[in-house]
Structure formats: structure tokens, C-alpha cells
Amino acid sequence: MIFTNDEKREILSLVRKLRASIGSLLKEGDEGKLFKYIKNELRGNNVSRNVFGLNPILLSLQTAQIAVEEIGLKRDGVLAILLYAGTNADAKDSEGIREIFGDNVAKIIHGLCKIQELYTKSPVIESENFRNLLLSFAEDMRVILIMIADRVNLMRQIRDVENVDAKTKVSEEASYLYAPLAHKLGLYKLKSELEDLSLKYLEHDAYYMIKDKLNATKKSRDAYIERFIAPIDKKLREVGFKFHMKGRTKSIHSIWQKMKKQQCGFEGIYDLFAIRIILDSPLEEEKVQCWQVFAIITNMYQPNPKRLRDWLSVPKSNGYESLHITVLGPENKWVEVQIRTERMDEIAERGLAAHWRYKGIKGESGLDEWLNSIRTALENKDDMQVIDQFKMDLYEDEVFVFTPKGDLMKFPKGATVLDFAYRIHSNIGNRCTGARINNKVVTFRHVLNNGDQVEIMTSATQRPKQEWLNIVKTSRAKAKVRMALKEQVIKDGAYAKEMLERRLKNRKIEFDESVISHLIKKMGFKEANDFYRHLADGSVDLNQAIETYQELQRHEGNMSVQVPARSAEEFNFDNPNEELTYASDDVLVIDKNLKGVDYTLAKCCHPIYGDDVFGFVTVSGGIKIHRKDCPNAPELRKRFGYRIVKAKWSGKGSSQYSTTLRIIGNDDIGIVNNITSIISKEEKIMMRSINIDSNDGLFRGNLVVNVEDTSRLEQLIKKLRNVKGVKQIIRV
Template identity: 55%
Template sequence: MDIQPFFTEEERKDFFSKYRQLVRSLYSFLQKEDIRKMRELMQRVVALDCYGRDKNGINGLIRNINTALIATTEIGLKRTSVIALLLYRPVLKKAVTLEEVEKTFDADVTLIIQRLLKTSDLYARNTAVNSENFHHLLFSFAEDVRVILIMIADRLCLMRLGKQLKEDDRLRLATEASYLYAPLAHRLGLYKIKSELEDLSLKYTDSKQYDFIKRKLNETKRSRDLYIAGFIAPIEKKLKEAGLHFDIKGRTKSIHSINNKLKKQKIEFEGIYDLFAIRVVLDTPLEKERSECWQVYSIITDMYQPNPNRMKDWISIPKTNGYESLHITVMGPQNKWVEVQIRTRRMDEIAERGLAAHWKYKGVKAESGLDEFLNTVRAALEEKENNPLDLMQDFKMDLYKDEIYVFTPTGELIKLAKGATVLDFAFAIHSKLGCKCVSAKVNEKNVPIKYVLHNGDTVSIVTAPSQSPKRDWLNIVVTSKARVKIKQALREETAKAVDFAKEMLQRRFKNRKIEMEEPHLMRYIKKKGFKTVTDFYVELAEERLDPNNVIDEYQEYVRKETEANERSEVRSAGEYSTTTEVEEISTNKDVLVIDKNLTGIEYKLAKCCNPIYGDEVFGFVSTQGIKIHRLDCPNAQEMFSRFGYRIIRAKWSGKGDNGYVVTLRVIGRDDITIVTNITSVIGKESNVTLRSLNIDSVDGIFQGNFAVLVRDTNSLNMLVKKIKAVKGVKTVDRLNS
């Protein structure tokens, strides 16, 4: 391949090294002519510059080969997926046709490329996931999980290249990875990749905390290694005496999980006792797996006192993503609690490589959980009226939840998310049972539908023919399956109520011999303050509005409207001018374009970070409407990680000449002339107005807060630069609020 001009010398070496590694890892899965065909195609598309550098200078072909290596060596994808991944970009750029790909390889490769093309916006490097394209992501997930695995591999590849990205791109990528791709990796059982994505996200979004934990881990490494060696030695001796074949090692917990413990438990680093876990991996045939795992459990608990409250048996009942392991916590030397994980080589491979390892061990009972989850995704996507924002909310919450195991009266085991209620259980059995549920018997005791279930509960649902889903049920359930089914039932009930109310109102109009004109009625409904026509008819159906009062008010409204129109006829057309509130917002020169190129949408600027024209911003859908935040808002990370489904894109358009108030904190040497000089600088700036100032002076240090009205970030940056040049000024910082 003569593609030297395309690479730097270092990139050229890296590419051919990775290429050989990829071929070696896939060799036994490739067909006879695959390598020759790929080489010929790649030579052609490289010559057409399909793999050009992006705006960060990253070589597209290097990125693709690295992603392909992750996909095959760390996730376990094979020939079809890797070829599709390498040819996706040439097909996207129309250098190669799908027909040519199918002719050269096969229809399955073409199928994956087609599905990757559907998510091309998401697969593009800098596109943040919003409510609209999340629907496409879920659709791809339900249609072909390999597409999502490729996208996870690509995000991991980019996160590893993080230092080569611009800071803004790195932040977007990190927040997207933490609130979406890490949870997806978790749901698919890719624990190693999930941990790395989380750690890298923390590194890029909170580097101080990341570096602090990393430094602390390095400082305690020697004593930790000595402790692990001392803990393992007697166990190793006993397991060998029992004739077992195994590996045993200590594993330090991820930086992200340690950070979570620090935040949740509000303790110092030294207060965390479980910084590591011991893992015993048995080499044993399938039929002996369970018995040998329990044999190891018995040997370890004979030597060290176990904590019964921290015992997790995922061997008898695997997690829904296929994870199998026996977790115990025992009291080790120096009275320290130590977590021990016991599993077999097969279980370990599934734990590390997730879904792809399931295909290798097809037929093992642990794989059914993912099929159930995908069926729920498909059911939600079939609901055409499902709001994309609701989809994000429903499925984001299902990705990371721990599980509980409960039983039907006949002993059938049902897996539910931790925190699931009686109502979740009813919908898990059948949607009809859920819709008619009024209460339940849990362990022979009567409980209400909102009762939270616990591991091992036996549940019997009580129904009533007159029962129907209520809107507040959405606050009771925690599983996406229950939410989807409740919303579906509520929509059906609403549709019936609207039809009934429409028919009833038309009948009342007819009885009173009044003609109902649709345009007048629509304007009357809007004037009454209803957001939608459906809301109006629901109020009528539920008898919160009197139809006779509605007709009287409608007549009065039509009368006034007619009189106003008659009066307006004598005025000059040139005198008429009016705008609605939304139009006023949308015609501002500093208008925001929200989500998918939408303007004229009402929004508020968040007080926590006070964004101004020119700041990089995003929208957050709150209960008070859309709030606009700066990308570097102190609350941004929390919003992205906990409420990713509410995030929408936003960007400025037009000119920002309306003015925004920004507070600057200036610190410097205490000098009588410093305030005069700063206010003089502000006064000379044509696009800046001083609104207020607050000054303090302690121990020879001057500190002042200057509230200024600026047009945009350009005028703000220019002002900050000039204030910094004032004699005696040390620092100038923009306050968030």
C-alpha cells in the first residue's frame, strides 16, 4: 500500500503495526480473499482522501484501525462487523457503493453499513446525543446490537485520544460517554470498557479530583500490594490442596467508583476500606462450574469471617446482562473487610467482554435478560406517539439499575430493577394485569400498588375489572416496560375521552341552534390558556368544564372578535402592528437556535451560570421550561450525567446587541487609584456599561465585584484583557452568578 504521503512517519509505523495486529486477531474468521479485497479497496479510498484528518488533526484511517482493534480484541466482534466498520466512511462519502460492498463481500456487511449510516449523525465525532437522534440510537440498538457495540468502540477510541482533541470537544465527548455510552456498556456487560469510559470522563471533566485519587492510589500501592499478597497466600495454598485449577489476583477499584464512594459516603480517602477486590478465576468444565465456585466459597469462609449482608449470588441467578459471579466480603488480617469475587473462566470472559462472549457460549441461561430488554425497546419504538424526550428518560434509567429477584405464587422468578414496586411487577407479568392492578399480597400480607419490593418476595397481584391506569402511576413505577405500557394506556383513554367530549359539545351547540366555527373555537381555546386542544376536551370529558358555560363564553368571544374586526376596518393598514410573545423572542437579534434548528421557542437564561451571547451553551428541559446554561456551568456535569435525556442542543444566531449583565471579580494590590482606573477603562468601552460595583480591602489586598452590561463574549473578553492591563490588578474572573 503506497500511502506514505497520507501519514507522518510515526503514523505510518503505527498503522502497519495495528493493521498486522488486526489481521492476526481476525485471521481464523476471515474468508480466503478478504485480505486482498480489503487491501485493494483501502488503497483506492485512501487515494480519494476518504480518511482525511478531522479538525483536531486526527487521521481518519488511524482512528478506524484503532476502533476496529477495540471492537475485535476487547469486545469480540468478528469479520462482518470489522469490515463494515472499515468501509463505513468510504460508503458515507460515496467513494464506494453499497452494491460494490455486497458484491465484494456479502449482504451482512452491507446490512451493518446501512444501519451505521442511519446513525451517521451520532457516529460523527462531535455530535452530542439529543432527544431526536436518541430515537435513532435506540432503533439501531433494537435492530442490531453490533451497531451499538461499534459505536461504543469508537467512543472509547476517541476518549483514549482525548489529549489530541480541543478542550470543548473533549468535554462534550466526556459528558456524552458518562451519561450514555458507559451505561450502555454496563447494560451490555462490558464492565472493563464501562470502567475505562467512566475513568476517562472523570479525567476530562474533573481533572483535579481524578489526579487526587490517582495520586492517593499510587501513594498506597506498596502497602496495598503487600496486604493483597498476605491475604492471597493461604487461600492459594488451600485451593491447590483441594486440587482446583485457578488464577487468583488482586484488582484495584476504578477511580470513578472510588470517587462515587467519596461523594456518597462523604468521607476522606483514608476512610474507604474496599479499594481493591480479590478475584478467583477457576479453570473448570461447564458441568462443574457451580459446584467448584461454592467449594471455593466454602474454603475462603472457613479461613475468614464472611459478612452475610454483603453476599451476592449471581451464579444461581445471573444478572439480566449475563453477568455471573459469586461475591463475598470477608474480614481479613488487620480487621479489614475484603471483597472476593469467585467465577470461572467462561464467566470472567462474559464479565469482561459482555454480549460478544454470549455468542460464543450460545444457549447458556444468562443470555435471556438482554433479549427481554431489547423486546421492551422495540415495544416502545412501535409507539409512534412516544415523545423522544420520554424515550430518553425511560431507557436511560434502565441502563444502570441494580436488580432484585422476586417470585410469582407458582415460584417463577422475575427480575426487576432495584426500587421496583408492586405495579412494576404486575406490568412485568402482563400489561393487562398491570392495567387492572389495585393491590397485592406480598409474602401473604396485603400491600398497596406503590409498595417497594425486596429480594426474595413472593407477590400475588389483586385486580379489579373497573380499574384503569392513572397518570400518577408514572410516579410509582421505575421500570421502562411499565412506563411505556402506562403511557400507551393513558393515550388510549385520552383519545376515547376526547372523542366523547367533541361529540357531546357538538350536540350541545346543535341543541341551542348555534353554529360552531372551528377557527373561532380554536382561538377561544387558546385564549382560555389551554396548551393543546386535547387538554381542553379532556377537561370537558372529566366535567371540570361546564359545556353550557363554554358555549356562552364562546358566543361572547365571537361577538367581541367581530366588533374588533369591524372597528379595525376604518384604520390604515400601515398603523397595524402586533407580535405574539413567541414572535418577539424569535425576532430578537440574539435569538437562540434550539435543538433541531428551531427558533421562536421560549427559554430562560440560567441564573447559576448567567450565559451571554457568544458563550457555548446547551438547553436543559426543566419543569419551568427550557433553561439555557453555559457548557462550563458548574452544574453541567451533574445535569449531563443524571439528566442526559433532558439535554438539547442550543446555539446563538444573529447579533447580541441587547446587553447582558456579567459580574467580574477583580483582585489586586490595594491602591487608591485602582478603582478609578478600572472604572475609567469600563467607561471608555463603547459596548460596555457599568451597572454597579462592590469593593472590599483587607490586609493590602483589593477585591472588587464589577457588574457590567456587555453585548457579547467578544466585548467581555476585550474588557477583561484591558482590566488585566491596569496597574496593580492581579486577576480578573467572571463570576457564575
């Protein structure tokens, strides 16, 4: 591999910096052995540029610098980075490395290889489960820390690369995998950098819009902060407090998330920054002094009592302590003020699980204690052998298992094969007879273990039983079993009702629902379901029921039934003879100009020709086409961004697509008649069904039509909006 002059200069500079940082911790001969090892790899052509054309030797030195400066790794971690990231991981001789550099370095490299195998094994990296599995699999936490440092470095280096697809994949992984990992480990600075860079590469316009607005408002924001804190500073000094204050602007990613959550523009985010007052206070006076400062501030500025957060009286379970209050500052602007001591600030800043725990994630057994220990170990000037004592028994209440396709699923400890089956699909659970786990056949009662690969076995004759409620452990599976049992009762009841109707028809007796209602009460049942269930299992004699029915019918034979007045709600139309058509001769181009790829149209948003669309690779391998404004799109992009492929319409044919319109209007059947009349006159538009409900003088209906494309649909919507009495019409 050829090194450019710029690369050579930067490599020499980084070597000098690393030597200055950890040179005193290296063992005699480490440096020479390292250079010799890398030279041998270069000579053996085991080193090549990555997908972005970046130099792996330079990348490994940059990663090592981040690991030393930002995380605190020492000799073993740095040597592992330079040996692993700068060479071919598959070609490493772990025994050779152990002999040359020691057990710890070999152990870290083995961990990196093991994680890479896991990464390969599970192409579907569902964020929270995969992050937890990584933590469970990492015998040495330096493995995870190196992975985070490596991704931060890569995100810094790919700013100007041309491989957009690879850049997008790396950025999406940084967002849904590496940033949350950094967050869990208290590496907030790196976590924010990963989030901001991901946003910069994935949503370029949003990132620079916020950045430009922050830059444009920086002077006025800084000036406002000065005006706000000046009287506070003066008063606190008069009282005699020892303290310092700082203003903290939210990250660009954090602002963008708030804009989306609150559905507002940049100007609608009022809390762009927070003021932090940090007291230098003796331990025994911490709470008293914090509340004294609180009293001083709320005397100066009007507080919002709904925004008071008191984590002094009752600290968070992770040890986070602080006092937060939002007050009305100059120019009627709301400002968040955080009051804490140096000790409290140190814990919060060093991230002893504070933020991720108090934002609602629970059940991470033992993680607080472990994080505290690892932070202490990271700061220890001695080498980090102490971390080797920590086995990742953090998730003792959870097990992680794989589907045959490599999807990863999380279950509570004690969950069974039946739980797994119901997680996949209700029908799979209902027909489950057992499973093959790691190629061994087990019953559906078998308890799942970490790392199991589970393939469910089913039978068409299997039916859920009441005892299954004692076998499944998850609430989801229990609910599905109950639902299946209930559906079975309903199914049996439907069969019994059909049997009764058929027997009455054979005897030339007219079936009347009102008489049936009286029959059910006459025979001592409150619910029709109970009556039909007993009829199905034979506890109610069918012939006796028919005789009682005839008696009741004779008594009610002469009773007249008043027919209620007709309203818009009674208008129902269904065209069952019209088949629902998907694209047949229209052309949809998927991903990199691929045509002719099998796909289906998503039922959640019903895309039609002309819609802006994207493809989503399903677990079964097929591709579902969604509208870009599909209600499920944000969640798909957030959790499964790596499964999304580009798609666009090309080459219009004659296909028609089913779409649903939601209509609201005055409760007048004439209006509905006008609507159907307009549709019947439209060329190449077919009405499939219309269902109407009416209430409080208005009707609400779902209108299903077949149309060619979006332009035809927009013309139709425009005409229907002009119908007198129509209040609203929207596409569902």
C-alpha cells in the same frame, strides 16, 4: 490529504497486524480491492481530517484492530470499518460495495449510515431511550459493536488535542451513550476504559487525584492482599482444592462514583479491591465446594452477615452465580471475597448481562438469551453470518416515538396519543383533542407505533373526562387524569362557594365559616367539598341552603369566640406590589462570549448576580440559567450533558434578583420583628414575603428578598445570623 511520516509508519504496522490476525479469513482479491477503493476516495477528495485534525484512514485501522482483538470481529466487520470510517459515508454507493465485497459488508455499512441518520434526527439523546432505540434499529449487531470500538479508539487518540469543546462533547457521549451500550453487551473491559477516559477528560482533577492515590497506595495494597490471602491459600491447598486467586482493584470511575454517592474522600472508600477465589470444580460439586471454601474463610476471618450475597442457591435471572462475603481482615479492614468456579467466572467475565441486570434494570425481554447467542457467535471461528439471523425484537413491550423537535420518548406497548400528551405536560394532556402522526390527523385514542413523530393538537374548551382513565395506559397519565378530575371538582366547589358568599352579601347576611361548618353537617354532608359540589350541580337548592344558614346563625349569634394567644407563626408579611425582577441591564455571557442571548433564571435554584452559573438549553430552544450548586445540576449533567453551555456574569447593572432564605429560631415574635427591622434598614434590599410556622418551641420560616448580588446577600445573612435567638439561616 497529506499523510505524515509517523502516520505512514503506523498505518503499515497496523496493516501487518490485521493481516496476521484475519488474513486467512479474507477472500481472494479483498486486500487489493480495498486499497483500490480507498485510493479512489482519496483521489476524489472524499477523505478529510476530522474535527480534531486526526487522519480518518489511520483511525479506521486503529478501530479495526480494537474490533478484532477486543471484540472478535472478522472479515466482514473489518472491511466495513475500513470502507466506512476511512471515507465519506454520504458518498458511498451501496450497490457498488455489494458487488465488490458482498452482501454482509454492504449491510453493515448500510446499518452504520442508518444509525448516523438516526443520530442526526434525534439531537436530544436521552441516554436510556436512545441506547434502546439504537439496539432496536440495528439489524446487524456488528453495527453497534463497530460504533463502540470506534468511540474507544477516538477516546484514546484525543488525549492531547486542543479542541476542548469537541473533546468534551465526545467524552460526554462516551459516558452516557457508549459505555452503557458496552455494558449491555458484556464488553466490560471497553466499558471501563470509556468510563475512565471520560472521567479523565471531563473531571481532570478528580481522575488524577484518585490515580495518584492508587499509585501511592499500590505497594501497601499489594502487600496487604498477600498477607490476607496467604493463610487462605495454605488452608485450601491442605484441603486439596484446585483453584487460583486474584485481587481486583476497582476502576477509577467506580471509585469516584462511590466517593460521590457516600459523600466521602478517597480514604473513606474501604473496598478499593476485591479478592476472587476461582475453583476448578466438577459441575456436580460446584455448590458444595464453594460453600466449603466459604466455611474455611469465615473461620479465619470474622464475616459481616449483612454483606452476604448468595447467588449460588438462587442464581440471578441472567445466570450469574457467585458467593460474596465481606470479612474483617488484618488491621481491622473490611475485605470483599468472591467465591465462584471457573464456569461461573467465565460467564461473569464474559458479561452475560450479569451486572446491568442484577443492579435493577428489568423488563428487557429476551435479552439474556440474545446476549448468550451473540457471545457464542463472536467466538465462532467461522465468519459471523449467524448474527444476521438476529432481528432486534428485544423491546417488543416498548415503543419509541419522536416529538416534533426530535426528542425521543419511550412508552409501553399499547400507549396512546393521550399518554404522549400527558408526558409532555399536564395542561397539554388536559386540552388534548388528537394528534398529527407523520402528518396524518388521528384521535387521542390512537395507539402509538415505533418511530412515530407525534404533534399534539389541543383545544381551549377541552376538559378531562372520567372515561379517559380507560384510554391512557401509563400510570403517570392515569395519575394526571385523576388529578385533573379532582381539580375540576375543587374548581366547581370554589365557584359554588363564591356564589353562596355573593348571594349572602346581596341579602346583607354576614358570611361566617363556623356557621357554614354547621350548615354542611346539618344538610347531611361530611366534607365541605361534597357540599359545594352538590351546590354547583344543583342537587342542593341554593335558597334552601341560605334559609338553613340564617336559622343556624340566629342560634349561634350570642356565642363568644375565644381568640388564641398570638405566636411567631402569626407573623406574615407579603408585598404583592413589588414585582419580581430578572436581570435586565446586567450582562450574562453565554457559551462562546455570546451576549444578548434570551434566557430565564431557573426557579429551582434562583441564581443571582455573582453566583457561579451554567446554561441549559431547554427543549423549546430557550436557555435556563442554573447555579452550579443547583440540586438538579448533577442529574442535568449526567443525563443531558450535551445540552449544557457555559455562562458567566459580566457587566454589573442595577438589577435585583429574588432569593429565598430558610430561617430557624426560637418561637418568639420579637425575633421575627428584629429580622424584618434589619432588612428594612438595608439599602437596595427589598423584603418580598416572610411566612412562619412554629412547632416544639421553634419557628421555621421562608424569607423572600430582592437583592443586587451575592456579596449583598452574604452581608445580610451574616447580620441575620447575629440576631439573638436565630438558630440557623441558609439560602434555599
